[in-house]
């Protein structure tokens with residue numbers, strides 16, 4: 001029985017067409033749909049007991065799944081696109097993520113043609129397994145502060161890789177702890193006593209015969225992490241080198257080279273390309289944020305439609321909690337954010353591909369913008385997604401706290417995205433530097449392009465005032481864009497003015513960093529809003545699909561406007577009356593979305609296997625499933641628990657004795 005059937009009947013749009021919009025294309029939908037069912041129907045990919053497994057058992061099970069996934073990929077001749085969908089629906093972080101997601105891209109991006117020819121075929125066949133070993137115990141954010149050394153020995157034509165201090169131990173790399181045979185290791189290059197900064201080196205860590213660490217290598221896992229199951233399927237590792245020698249040709253030499261006679265040569269490509277793998281992964285993290293958020297929102301929306309509390313009249317049913325305006329005000333902006341992040345993720349993938357093509361043609365002009373966009377949007381989307389998952393847990397009341405709701409593990413596995421690939425605050429400060437540089441160059445005649453082109457309208461934006469007179473005026477895209485542009489430009493200019501009061505710019509930057517982060521957030525929110533609005537300019541087929549997306553877009557920007565109205569009011573773009581009208585319009589949009597809410601999450605097309613949540617299951621049959629699941633907990637294997645006779649019975653005996661006294 002479908003307990004959500006009535007909700008589904010209320011939908012005012014074509015769900016099948018929305019599924020295609022969400023997937024990105026009909027082809028992408030078909031691949032995704034087929035692979036999600038393949039994984040869901042394969043007992044080899046079961047994950048329902050994951051949160052109950054002890055670490056060793058959990059990890060071994062992940063190794064089994066990764067090997068099984070690899071076998072299925074081969075047996076079924078899956079394409080790269082299909083394999084990547086399979087990884088997504090298997091839904092279990094594993095060493096393979098770092099192998100395919102960072103080790104291979106690092107060699108592709110920073111290796112010479114010759115190096116790629118040597119290493120990539122081995123990596124593609126998984127005859128070697130790699131990790132990305134950058135972070136150390138003492139330094140993660142400050143990459144220039146890494147301490148591992150790679151000293152060139154001209155006698156033997158080798159580099160000597162060494163960990164000179166405890167804090168130089170590599171610490172965190174995924175896949176390193178127990179599995180990787182190789183790593184791209186980042187180290188401080190030293191030639192003839194002279195330092196040349198941080199470079200990447202391919203280093204073999206374990207024997208390909210017996211998996212033991214090679215001489216001079218000390219390696220292991222760093223221990224349990226946050227949450228049950230979750231990221232504990234990954235072997236994040238610690239690594240130390242004691243004068244380990246590697247051939248000279250294992251330094252990744254696309255950006256700079258060391259010659260046989262020990263000369264250091266810089267190519268014409270910018271030094272920052274050493275950071276290229278991080279740009280790539282940040283872009284994939286943005287593309288992935290909408291998936292994690294939409295998953296949590298699916299669970300919270302379906303459950304909110306099933307759950308009833310208060311409001312029964314004449315013995316009739318109680319109110320569905322989704323009908324409470326407070327529930328809508330917490331849930332619908334998250335639903336809208338999932339769609340917003342999907343579209344900005346698509347756009348960022350386009351930007352990344354564009355910059356990659358330009359780099360190949362030696363056009364480096366858009367690299368700073370790509371860095372600022374990937375850093376800023378990674379920060380914005382992961383913060384909102386991690387907070388959003390936790391909000392979804394609270395939206396599900398007490399049952400959201402059960403592991404069987406799927407939300408605790410989803411939160412635990414997702415929340416480190418706010419830290420890895422760059423701490424979110426550190427990344428926003430990078431955006432702020434980019435903005436300050438842009439503002440300082442405005443008078444120079446250099447035209448700001450791309451996502452900062454709005455800065456070219458600075459004179460107009462600094463003076464313009466909002467013209468909204470009635471709530472519906474807030475539905476005009478031009479009005480909304482101007483509001484977000486004016487806010488962003490005014491916050492950036494205010495920071496730049498305050499910075500100019502300092503004689504030492506770095507001191508000023510440090511002192512004003514909290515304001516700078518807020519300016520960076522305003523800029524990134526403008527990007528997300530503008531890309532959502534751009535999406536709506538496209539031809540979107542399907543009955544009612546565009547109207548639903550327009551409503552969601554409105555909810556996204558009006559919710560931001562309401563939440564940050566202090567910014568909009570302080571920069572004098574809005575009056576308090578206009579801010580109140582925005583809130584009126586927001587409430588009207590909640591009413592419009594309400595009957596479509598369940599269908600809007602159905603459009604994500606997630607299987608029950610992928611959701612891994614009793615509260616979010618498609619048929620909404622929550623209570624019997626919760627009840628049955630409780631009895632399956634290992635604690636209920638016996639009626640009298642282990643430990644009763646040792647620890648509880650003696651207490652009871654003692655209490656009985658005292659009572660008699």
Ligand SMILES: CCCCCCCCCCCCCCCCCCCCC/C=C/C(=O)SCCNC(=O)CCNC(=O)[C@H](O)C(C)(C)COP(=O)(O)OP(=O)(O)OC[C@H]1O[C@@H](n2cnc3c(N)ncnc32)[C@H](O)[C@@H]1OP(=O)(O)O
Pocket residue numbers: 065066069070073083084086087090092094096097098100101102132134135140141142143144174272273275276278279281284367368371419420421422423426430433
């Ligand atoms: C079970 C199933 C199996 C199935 C098998 C088959 C599967 C097949 C498919 C598999 C699919 C896989 C998908 C996987 C997805 C990937 C998973 C990822 C998991 C995440 C793991 C986490 C990894 C990590 O965390 S790696 C470490 C990341 N570390 C950081 O991010 C460090 C942060 N710090 C920095 O980035 C920098 O140092 C920074 C930005 C803080 C700069 O510091 P600085 O000292 O101020 O800078 P400096 O070096 O001096 O340079 C300044 C200069 O450079 C510019 N700049 C900085 N960064 C960049 C950049 N990245 N790009 C371009 N330019 C950059 C900066 O703007 C300055 O410029 P100027 O102002 O012009 O000088």
Ligand SMILES: Cc1cc2nc3c(=O)[nH]c(=O)nc-3n(C[C@H](O)[C@H](O)[C@H](O)COP(=O)(O)OP(=O)(O)OC[C@H]3O[C@@H](n4cnc5c(N)ncnc54)[C@H](O)[C@@H]3O)c2cc1C
Pocket residue numbers: 098132133134135138139140141142171172173174231236416419420421422423424425426429
């Ligand atoms: C699950 C997980 C997986 C990871 N996988 C890998 C991997 O595969 N390979 C790898 O190399 N690394 C990996 N890492 C490491 C990760 O990239 C770093 O932890 C991350 O870059 C943050 O650096 P940090 O730990 O040095 O934080 P810190 O920089 O020490 O941050 C601590 C605090 O200081 C603040 N802070 C730091 N600098 C500044 C500043 N300039 N201004 C203001 N505030 C500042 C931060 O905002 C934060 O609040 C992983 C980490 C995690 C959690």
